[in-house]
Amino acid sequence: MASKTLFDKIWDAHLVRSIEAGPDVIYIDRHYIHEVTSPQAFKGLEERGIKVFRPAQTLATADHNTPTKDQHLPIKDELSRNQVNKLIENCRKNGIDLFGLGHQYNGIVHVIGPELGYTRPGDTIVCGDSHTSTHGAFGAVAFGIGTSEVEMVLATQCILQTRPKTMKIKVDGEIQKGVTSKDIIMYIISKLTSGGATGYFVEYCGTAIEKLSMEARMTICNMSIEMGARGGLIAPDEVTFSYLKKTRYFTDNPFELKIFDSWKNLKSDRDAKYDADVNINANEIRPMLTYGTNPGMAAAVDENIPVSEKAGEKPSSSFLKSLEYMGFSPGEKLAGHNIEFVFVGSCTNGRIEDFRAFAELVKGKKKAPGVTALLVPGSKLVEQQIIKEGLLKTLNEAGFELRQPGCSSCLAMNEDKIPAGKYAVSTSNRNFEGRQGPGARTLLASPLTAAAAAVTGKITDPRDLM
Amino acid sequence: MPKEKLNILESTCVPLPLENIDTDQIIPARFLSATSREGFGDNLFRDWRYNKGGEPNNSFVLNNKKFYGKILVTGKNFGCGSSREHAVWAVYDYGFRVVISSFFADIFRNNALNNGLLPVILPETEVLILLEMISLDPSLKVRIDVSEKKLEIPSAGKSYTFELNPYKQECLIKGLDDIDYLLNMKDKIVEFEKRKGI
Numbered sequence: 001m002a003s004k005t006l007f008d009k010i011w012d013a014h015l016v017r018s019i020e021a022g023p024d025v026i027y028i029d030r031h032y033i034h035e036v037t038s039p040q041a042f043k044g045l046e047e048r049g050i051k052v053f054r055p056a057q058t059l060a061t062a063d064h065n066t067p068t069k070d071q072h073l074p075i076k077d078e079l080s081r082n083q084v085n086k087l088i089e090n091c092r093k094n095g096i097d098l099f100g101l102g103h104q105y106n107g108i109v110h111v112i113g114p115e116l117g118y119t120r121p122g123d124t125i126v127c128g129d130s131h132t133s134t135h136g137a138f139g140a141v142a143f144g145i146g147t148s149e150v151e152m153v154l155a156t157q158c159i160l161q162t163r164p165k166t167m168k169i170k171v172d173g174e175i176q177k178g179v180t181s182k183d184i185i186m187y188i189i190s191k192l193t194s195g196g197a198t199g200y201f202v203e204y205c206g207t208a209i210e211k212l213s214m215e216a217r218m219t220i221c222n223m224s225i226e227m228g229a230r231g232g233l234i235a236p237d238e239v240t241f242s243y244l245k246k247t248r249y250f251t252d253n254p255f256e257l258k259i260f261d262s263w264k265n266l267k268s269d270r271d272a273k274y275d276a277d278v279n280i281n282a283n284e285i286r287p288m289l290t291y292g293t294n295p296g297m298a299a300a301v302d303e304n305i306p307v308s309e310k311a312g313e314k315p316s317s318s319f320l321k322s323l324e325y326m327g328f329s330p331g332e333k334l335a336g337h338n339i340e341f342v343f344v345g346s347c348t349n350g351r352i353e354d355f356r357a358f359a360e361l362v363k364g365k366k367k368a369p370g371v372t373a374l375l376v377p378g379s380k381l382v383e384q385q386i387i388k389e390g391l392l393k394t395l396n397e398a399g400f401e402l403r404q405p406g407c408s409s410c411l412a413m414n415e416d417k418i419p420a421g422k423y424a425v426s427t428s429n430r431n432f433e434g435r436q437g438p439g440a441r442t443l444l445a446s447p448l449t450a451a452a453a454a455v456t457g458k459i460t461d462p463r464d465l466m
Numbered sequence: 467m468p469k470e471k472l473n474i475l476e477s478t479c480v481p482l483p484l485e486n487i488d489t490d491q492i493i494p495a496r497f498l499s500a501t502s503r504e505g506f507g508d509n510l511f512r513d514w515r516y517n518k519g520g521e522p523n524n525s526f527v528l529n530n531k532k533f534y535g536k537i538l539v540t541g542k543n544f545g546c547g548s549s550r551e552h553a554v555w556a557v558y559d560y561g562f563r564v565v566i567s568s569f570f571a572d573i574f575r576n577n578a579l580n581n582g583l584l585p586v587i588l589p590e591t592e593v594l595i596l597l598e599m600i601s602l603d604p605s606l607k608v609r610i611d612v613s614e615k616k617l618e619i620p621s622a623g624k625s626y627t628f629e630l631n632p633y634k635q636e637c638l639i640k641g642l643d644d645i646d647y648l649l650n651m652k653d654k655i656v657e658f659e660k661r662k663g664i
Contacts, residue, residue: 016658017651022633025648027658037550039501044645065499079499086501130549130573146551146577147503148643156648158655162631164572194486195543198572228546230572294486294546318485318541411495411548420518432490432547434513 003269005166006235007201010141010266014124016158023160029123030057031153032109033096035087036064036413037128041151042090052094054157059118060091060098063108065413068376068403071101080414094154105248107379107405110134110347114218115381117249121236121263126153131347131429133224136233137217138240139266141201143231164230165199165275170206173282178463180357181216182349182427182446184208185223186288186298188280194296198228200276203268208282209234214243215353222348223429226295235267287462289334290431290444292322297431301449301461305332325433326441327421334459341424342373342454343436344447346410349427350378352385354447359391361451361465367399368457374416375400376408398455412437425453469582471641475563476609478535481600482527487540488547489574493556495548506552507559528560532604537564539596544585545574551581558583564610566617568593579634580643584610586617586628612638 004012017025031054038060045051052058065080075081084101091098099105105112110131113119119135125142126132128150135142145159152159171184189196202224209217217234224232241260244250250257286300297319299305305323307330308315315330323330344350344358355377367373375395377383383405386392392402409416410428412435418424420439427450431442443459452460497509514526522529538557544567545553554577557565563583568590570578578585588596599622600606609618612635618625630638637643648655658664 013662016655019633022631025651025654027655027662027664029664036498040503040551043502048645048649050649064495077499083499083501128549128551130547144549144573146549146554146573146580148551148577148580148645152645152648155645156652156655157659158648160644160647161576194546195569195571198543198546198569225547228543228571294488296486316485317483321484411490413495413498430488430490430547432488434494435490438494438496438513438518 003272005268005272005274006139006203006266007141007166007233010122010124011163013122023162025158026124026161028057028126028153028157028159030059030118030125032113032125032127032132033058033060033150034064034109034127034129035062035083037147038090038150039083039086040147041154044151045154050155052096052154055095057157058096058154059113060087060096061106061109061112062087062100064407064411066101066406067414068406068408068416071404104380107382108347108350108407110222111350111378111382114138114214115247115379117244117247120244121240121266126159130225131222133229133231134218134222134347136221136224136231137214138244139233139236139263141231141233144225164201167197167200167202167229167276167278168274169202169204169278169280171204171208171280171282172206173208175208175211175282176285178287178448178466179285180446180448181212181219183285183288184282185220186290186295186444187285189223189227189295190288190298192227192278192296194226194294195228197224200229202229202232203274204232204234210237213353214239215351218351219348223295226429236263287446287449289449289459290442291326291328291334292319293325293431293433294322295429295431295444297322298444299334301335301459303334305330305334307331335461337423337459338457339423339425339443339453339459340371341418341422342371342450343376343409343424343426343428344450345374345376345378345408346428347378347407348429349447350376350382352382354427355382355386355391356389357447358451359394361448361462362398362400362455363394365398365455368455371454371457373400373454374403374409376403377405379405400454409436411435418442425450425459469641469643472563472582472584472638473612474610475536476607477537478605479537479539479600479608480527480533480535481597482538482540483597485541486543486546489545489550489553490547492545492553493550498550498552503555504559506556507561510556510560533600536562537566537608537610538562539566539593539600542568542590544570546571549573551577554578554581554583566593566596579637582638582641584612584638586610588617588626588628592626
């Protein structure tokens with residue numbers, strides 16, 4: 001039998017039919033839904049007079065437009081309130097489990113799925129959200145879909161997809177002090193550009209990846225989409241299994257632990273061929289920061305902004321437009337530039353490890369005057385853990401407060417907007433124009449770099465404070 | 467739902483020569499709270515199209531009366547970022563039926579084809595030439611033939627063939643969608659579940 005990649009093995013195991021000269025029909029094990037990209041899909045089902053086909057394989061949360069303060073009160077914005085209520089109604093009508101606002105397991109869809117044990121190795125997972133790639137960290141084929149596709153999965157538990165090409169990104173070497181998995185993925189995206197992996201499904205491997213925790217692996221897979229990849233996955237190993245064993249699902253259902261045996265062989269064959277191979281040396285990676293308006297426009301914090309996209313070439317109008325929006329000049333030094341906001345959270349960096357890293361760096365220091373910090377846990381469970389570990393006390397002593405869970409300022413659908421022209425060091429995933437509010441200037445970074453900015457009020461290399 | 471059919475379209479074009487246009491630019495997140503598919507065209511490219519005060523930004527191409535039509539021509543990696551289908555609904559609702567670029571983000575391309583919006587991929591140099599031709603002559607017409615998978619610029623005597631898989635080609639021409647296809651194979655799906663012990 002021909003050698004196969006892990007991606008191909010999972011894809012083939014879920015292939016219901018191949019349409020000749022067309023897409024494949026793929027069976028979906030797990031479908032996550034949220035309030036923003038599902039209402040039109042449910043409406044479509046209603047118009048067809050059909051119900052959700054496999055409600056038990058569907059799980060819902062409200063996260064995108066929910067407030068991060070006073071969650072016990074009705075949502076102020078009428079449209080958002082209506083959208084959240086619509087989700088409640090649609091879930092009730094169709095018998096779908098909903099961890100809605102106020103629920104003890106509420107949180108960002110890509111945080112709660114994994115932490116509760118719903119995301120599993122070898123599964124196919126979709127959600128109407130591009131950061132569904134996060135779940136690939138468990139060795140699943142997980143990818144974001146549009147609302148028409150949400151409707152397909154609700155109606156038939158299947159989706160029509162063209163099989164993507166495969167790319168192997170091997171990260172070997174030692175991860176340096178002050179460098180996190182966020183810096184690794186930002187470094188990779190800066191090398192490949194924001195469209196460099198379009199059409200591919202990525203498998204991350206190598207000694208540097210193997211050493212990462214599940215939280216750190218999720219950060220890497222999460223941002224696969226930021227280089228255009230359909231998704232990204234990491235073969236499951238002992239790190240994956242011990243994380244899963246501690247999740248609520250498996251502590252509640254210990255008799256199901258035998259399923260773990262079937263996951264042990266989920267890996268690419270040794271001589272499997274990929275359509276593209278990329279090798280990254282972890283030793284070279286320093287703390288990263290974006291300076292432009294797409295995630296590919298990133299440099300090390302201690303570097304200067306380049307003068308064009310490619311060394312020795314004239315800058316394009318898109319490049320110059322981007323720097324103009326950011327209020328930067330080509331060649332300008334990044335470190336030392338004033339910032340006004342810090343955002344820690346999102347499906348990229350809203351997990352317990354991210355708050356541990358942030359708290360560790362700000363411990364015994366004070367929030368810089370003039371800095372507004374939005375610290376938003378990814379879920380209720382993360383929020384509880386922050387309190388349990390005493391991190392909240394550390395944060396409060398340093399002048400920070402914690403908000404309630406949600407997507408928050410990552411896409412600024414709720415009130416958590418960065419004002420026009422202001423600079424925000426953000427642990428989220430996108431620095432697009434207006435992403436964090438109209439006119440907002442986003443600098444993507446790790447929780448450590450965000451912490452360094454929060455206590456100095458400037459772009460700061462976190463290694464200088466460690 | 468059955469879509470509007472698309473086979474032959476001849477139209478003037480709107481040029482938007484920027485690269486990496488993400489779906490947050492196409493439709494900002496603050497307009498995603500609607501629960502229907504209609505009306506997003508009003509906010510297409512909202513923050514480029516209007517100034518802070520809400521008045522039209524005259525330097526943006528959609529506010530330039532010289533350029534109009536059902537075809538949008540734009541730089542590479544169009545539709546990257548968020549999977550929001552609202553971006554496609556906005557482009558379609560505004561009146562575009564075809565977008566031409568040298569490459570599209572995957573999810574945007576899928577979403578477009580699921581809504582009867584045709585993404586046409588041409589080589590990067592050809593897109594740049596086309597953008598230049600449109601800016602010199604806004605009345606330039608481009609003809610799209612879905613059944614022949616052809617893009618023609620009659621006045622310049624140019625003709626290109628574009629990629630489109632036969633399944634999607636048929637869906638566009640007949641106004642069919644994937645859900646109809648999947649609903650028709652429910653037996654197969656149930657059989658698959660049984661075989662896999664799901």
